[in-house]
Amino acid sequence: MSPLDPSRVDASPVEPSPVEPNEAEPSGAEPNGAEPSGAEPSGVAPGPSAPSPEAAKAADLVAVDGLTVDFGGLRAVDGLSFSLARGAALGLVGESGSGKSTVASALLGLHRGTGAVVGGAVRVAGLDLARASEEELRRLRGGTAAMVFQDPLSSLDPYYAIGDQIAEVHRAHTRATRRTARARAVEVLDRVGIPEAARRSRARPHEFSGGMRQRALIAMALACEPELLIADEPTTALDVTVQAQILDLLHALRQETGMGLLLVTHDVGVAAESVDEVLVMRHGRAVEHGPAAEVLAAPAQAYTRELLAAVPRVDAPRMGRPAGAADEALAEGAAAEGAAAGAVAEGAAAEGAAEAVAEGVGAGEVVLEAVGLRREFGRGRRAVTAVDDVSLTVRRGETLGVVGESGSGKTTLGRMLVGLLEPTAGEVRYEGRPHTGVRPAVQMVFQDPVSSLNPRRSVGESIADPLRARAARDGSARETREEREARIQGRVRELLERVGLDPAHYDRYPHEFSGGQRQRIGIARALAADPRAIVCDEPVSALDVTTQAQVVALLGELQRELGLALVFVAHDLAVVRQVSDRVAVMRRGRLVEYGPADQVYDAPEDPYTRQLLAAVPALDPAVAARRRAEREGAEVPGTPTGPGESRHPAKSAVV
Amino acid sequence: MTGFTGFALRRALGALVTLLAISAIIYVIFYATPGNVAQITCGPRCSPAQVHQVAEQLRLDDPLFLRYWHFLQGIVVGQDYSTGTSVEHCSAPCLGLSYRSDQQVTQLILSKLPVSLSLVAGAMVLWLLLGVGTGVLSAWRRGRFTERALTGITLAGMATPVFVIGLVLMIVVCGQWELLPFPQYVAFSEDPEQWAWNLLLPWLTLALGEAAFFARMTRAAVLETLAEDHIRTFRAYGVGERAIVARHALRGALAPVIALNANDFGAAVGGAVLTETLFGLPGIGQELVHAVDVVDLPVVVGMVLVIGFFVVLANAVADVLYAVADRRVVLS
Numbered sequence: 001m002s003p004l005d006p007s008r009v010d011a012s013p014v015e016p017s018p019v020e021p022n023e024a025e026p027s028g029a030e031p032n033g034a035e036p037s038g039a040e041p042s043g044v045a046p047g048p049s050a051p052s053p054e055a056a057k058a059a060d061l062v063a064v065d066g067l068t069v070d071f072g073g074l075r076a077v078d079g080l081s082f083s084l085a086r087g088a089a090l091g092l093v094g095e096s097g098s099g100k101s102t103v104a105s106a107l108l109g110l111h112r113g114t115g116a117v118v119g120g121a122v123r124v125a126g127l128d129l130a131r132a133s134e135e136e137l138r139r140l141r142g143g144t145a146a147m148v149f150q151d152p153l154s155s156l157d158p159y160y161a162i163g164d165q166i167a168e169v170h171r172a173h174t175r176a177t178r179r180t181a182r183a184r185a186v187e188v189l190d191r192v193g194i195p196e197a198a199r200r201s202r203a204r205p206h207e208f209s210g211g212m213r214q215r216a217l218i219a220m221a222l223a224c225e226p227e228l229l230i231a232d233e234p235t236t237a238l239d240v241t242v243q244a245q246i247l248d249l250l251h252a253l254r255q256e257t258g259m260g261l262l263l264v265t266h267d268v269g270v271a272a273e274s275v276d277e278v279l280v281m282r283h284g285r286a287v288e289h290g291p292a293a294e295v296l297a298a299p300a301q302a303y304t305r306e307l308l309a310a311v312p313r314v315d316a317p318r319m320g321r322p323a324g325a326a327d328e329a330l331a332e333g334a335a336a337e338g339a340a341a342g343a344v345a346e347g348a349a350a351e352g353a354a355e356a357v358a359e360g361v362g363a364g365e366v367v368l369e370a371v372g373l374r375r376e377f378g379r380g381r382r383a384v385t386a387v388d389d390v391s392l393t394v395r396r397g398e399t400l401g402v403v404g405e406s407g408s409g410k411t412t413l414g415r416m417l418v419g420l421l422e423p424t425a426g427e428v429r430y431e432g433r434p435h436t437g438v439r440p441a442v443q444m445v446f447q448d449p450v451s452s453l454n455p456r457r458s459v460g461e462s463i464a465d466p467l468r469a470r471a472a473r474d475g476s477a478r479e480t481r482e483e484r485e486a487r488i489q490g491r492v493r494e495l496l497e498r499v500g501l502d503p504a505h506y507d508r509y510p511h512e513f514s515g516g517q518r519q520r521i522g523i524a525r526a527l528a529a530d531p532r533a534i535v536c537d538e539p540v541s542a543l544d545v546t547t548q549a550q551v552v553a554l555l556g557e558l559q560r561e562l563g564l565a566l567v568f569v570a571h572d573l574a575v576v577r578q579v580s581d582r583v584a585v586m587r588r589g590r591l592v593e594y595g596p597a598d599q600v601y602d603a604p605e606d607p608y609t610r611q612l613l614a615a616v617p618a619l620d621p622a623v624a625a626r627r628r629a630e631r632e633g634a635e636v637p638g639t640p641t642g643p644g645e646s647r648h649p650a651k652s653a654v655v
Numbered sequence: 656m657t658g659f660t661g662f663a664l665r666r667a668l669g670a671l672v673t674l675l676a677i678s679a680i681i682y683v684i685f686y687a688t689p690g691n692v693a694q695i696t697c698g699p700r701c702s703p704a705q706v707h708q709v710a711e712q713l714r715l716d717d718p719l720f721l722r723y724w725h726f727l728q729g730i731v732v733g734q735d736y737s738t739g740t741s742v743e744h745c746s747a748p749c750l751g752l753s754y755r756s757d758q759q760v761t762q763l764i765l766s767k768l769p770v771s772l773s774l775v776a777g778a779m780v781l782w783l784l785l786g787v788g789t790g791v792l793s794a795w796r797r798g799r800f801t802e803r804a805l806t807g808i809t810l811a812g813m814a815t816p817v818f819v820i821g822l823v824l825m826i827v828v829c830g831q832w833e834l835l836p837f838p839q840y841v842a843f844s845e846d847p848e849q850w851a852w853n854l855l856l857p858w859l860t861l862a863l864g865e866a867a868f869f870a871r872m873t874r875a876a877v878l879e880t881l882a883e884d885h886i887r888t889f890r891a892y893g894v895g896e897r898a899i900v901a902r903h904a905l906r907g908a909l910a911p912v913i914a915l916n917a918n919d920f921g922a923a924v925g926g927a928v929l930t931e932t933l934f935g936l937p938g939i940g941q942e943l944v945h946a947v948d949v950v951d952l953p954v955v956v957g958m959v960l961v962i963g964f965f966v967v968l969a970n971a972v973a974d975v976l977y978a979v980a981d982r983r984v985v986l987s
Contacts, residue, residue: 108891140893146892151884159907173893
């Protein structure tokens with residue numbers, strides 16, 4: 001990671017070792033000779049297959065042996081075995097449907113009474129979950145092992161104060177009085193870094209920001225001092241800087257309390273940041289299991305390699321640049337790039353710099369242009385400025401990446417570019433002429449492929465919509481209805497084929513497709529109008545990494561072929577780097593940085609950009625630990641906040 | 656809490672506008688209907704001269720909007736009516752005079768309202784207790800015998816007409832067992848104890864059918880809440896199922912209960928005709944049916960407006976309660 005200066009890391013050794021001391025020297029520290037790393041060979045992994053004695057097995061915090069979970073004929077987990085020593089941290093990594101969350105639920109016996117059939121043996125802190133009584137199970141849940149869920153908003157009761165909810169959990173496991181439990185709630189909230197914990201404990205979940213909610217859930221987990229923390233995608237719903245803070249918090253808590261951690265995640269980077277051991281899962285089975293550094297640096301299994309290859313790198317330049325028109329344009333622009341960079345370095349006003357950069361890099365004709373765009377929501381004192389004075393250009397055959405955290409205004413900007421939202425001030429120009437309203441030449445691909453397709457209409461009909469609209473608008477009178485119908489359906493089939501789907505699927509409905517296929521349908525629908533520019537709003541954020549890579553590749557292909565101008569709006573810095581020629585970084589509605597992708601990523605000018613980049617999880621555990629130390633050393637002022645805070649300044653403070 | 660006060664005020668204003676709209680629609684519907692109102696009011700044996708005199712007295716020749724304006728004026732500041740020999744003052748809120756008895760509609764309604772409110776308020780307490788209780792119980796014991804039994808009972812409750820429930824209750828409780836005397840309305844101000852004893856059967860009659868609807872809805876709402884993520888959190892933290900249902904699931908199910916209750920309360924004030932008739936309670940519903948029978952338009956319009964007032968009021972109260980229960984409502 002080039003923007004980070006190693007000398008600074010060395011100068012401030014906050015943490016002497018990248019790995020926790022007790023994990024670094026396992027054999028000496030652990031009683032009963034337990035081996036925390038790779039004690040369970042799991043059959044597939046090439047890890048150290050030392051036969052662990054029965055005594056050591058009993059001492060393990062978690063021992064899973066041949067676990068199977070069936071949901072009515074569907075096998076979600078298939079003969080999984082692993083163990084977790086006390087105080088150790090294991091990451092379950094896999095794509096959606098790999099069964100990793102099912103394993104997490106099984107550790108708390110949450111499948112009991114749900115119709116799922118659980119086989120094999122699961123022991124948590126010596127308790128055999130298959131034989132445990134209801135009361136033993138109840139005591140285990142929250143008392144011995146506590147779970148932190150993915151979505152902190154829906155995981156808390158909206159009607160009760162956060163402190164009361166934590167107190168309720170505490171009282172379920174202790175004989176504490178209402179008052180002591182409430183005091184304990186404030187104590188743990190304070191511990192997880194909620195400022196003014198006593199006062200904030202009376203707030204309801206919706207009054208907290210996303211990061212604070214996740215902290216509150218972690219506080220709930222801490223309330224009864226569990227030996228094991230199970231975190232199921234704890235940071236997936238969070239922005240990258242908040243994610244880094246939450247992972248740092250988990251790390252610090254583990255060092256402080258010595259609890260074990262089972263981290264379930266689809267994000268290899270998150271795992272690298274947080275765990276000693278990684279277990280890669282696919283189709284309910286273990287693919288590979290071993291120390292994080294080894295598995296991630298030198299994966300033994302083909303699937304792991306595939307998975308890692310699909311992870312977009314934020315620290316590597318864009319791969320597979322589009323050849324052709326855009327490339328030429330870039331080559332032409334390269335000479336001017338230096339001058340543009342100079343302009344930025346001189347600290348010219350953001351707008352001036354933006355123009356300079358825009359002129360410097362792309363020599364293709366300008367398709368879309370935003371000039372001083374501003375958008376407010378609400379009126380009077382309640383008015384919120386979502387986008388503030390943003391100017392940028394998108395050229396033919398070029399991709400402009402727009403990155404920012406939630407609430408930064410990137411989606412609002414994207415919608416204004418397409419004409420779905422009218423700007424409060426400034427204008428959008430299409431081919432140099434100001435335009436308002438939606439036009440066929442500028443299309444949009446939406447984030448959620450499920451909700452952006454009508455579930456009651458076949459996908460073919462959905463794609464045909466823009467075609468029919470155009471036929472109705474400027475169709476020739478000579479064409480009969482049958483001819484028109486045949487032409488439109490033929491075109492839809494072409495489009496389906498073009499985005500890599502079977503044209504015979506015209507009559508199928510959205511629920512019959514996978515997430516990646518649905519996004520392809522969304523792209524086909526955007527293409528139906530023969531656009532010159534497409535604004536993609538978080539087009540891959542709901543997809544697994546491998547699917548994500550495929551959709552990104554498709555977009556690149558289409559761009560080369562059709563000379564499309566693409567605007568790629570996303571919160572994921574790595575994805576944006578891998579698709580963009582130029583990048584705009586947004587914060588609180590403003591452009592804080594705007595320039596060629598490599599320049600923005602390798603030599604960021606703005607402190608906020610640097611902070612964002614520093615928060616991206618590294619794939620190498622050693623690098624991750626070094627960066628964590630750096631984060632602890634240097635508190636960047638002005639921690640970014642979500643959309644909720646900008647409206648309620650009194651509530652912000654810490655995410 | 657300024658946000659909350661503002662919310663309540665806005666809601667009250669909205670209720671007022673709704674009432675105004677209701678009054679206009681009711682007025683137009685009833686007075687613009689074809690048929691010679693003067694002839695009907697005067698009676699079949701009236702001479703044309705008499706009919707003409709009545710029409711003049713009722714200002715039936717004025718344009719409709721003018722009459723509506725006078726009607727509104729009467730509600731706000733009162734009105735004077737000439738009865739031929741003397742002038743009678745009808746103080747605000749004046750809803751006009753009955754065509755049949757020359758009685759002031761406001762007075763007529765005020766004499767009937769306590770009966771209807773006594774009936775509905777008591778019944779409401781019962782149907783909430785019975786309905787919500789049954790709903791929560793059957794959600795908690797889902798899939799077991801208790802739930803199936805309760806589902807059967809509530810289905811039967813919904814399917815049985817009010818007059819059957821009332822008659823059976825009256826025959827069994829008052830006739831066979833002689834536990835209670837046959838109900839006869841006693842005003843609360845006269846004797847609260849007798850008031851309650853005499854209303855017990857009407858309350859039960861009105862509440863039983865209604866409770867069945869509340870039970871079904873509560874059950875569905877509780878089950879829906881039980882499927883939500885935050886319930887999973889408390890299960891995963893070892894909170895007992897009873898506490899989860901009673902504290903978390905019920906709380907989430909309250910919103911639809913409040914909404915349904917507001918509607919049903921308002922509707923029952925004027926709509927409990929069957930119960931009122933069965934037990935001889937001189938309430939609004941009975942009087943309204945009578946007024947419709949004899950085409951006493953001022954009474955009909957006045958009563959419908961008052962019933963509308965209760966529906967709107969109950970809904971406004973429900974919205975405010977809603978906001979108290981869930982602060983997120985105020986924000987949006």
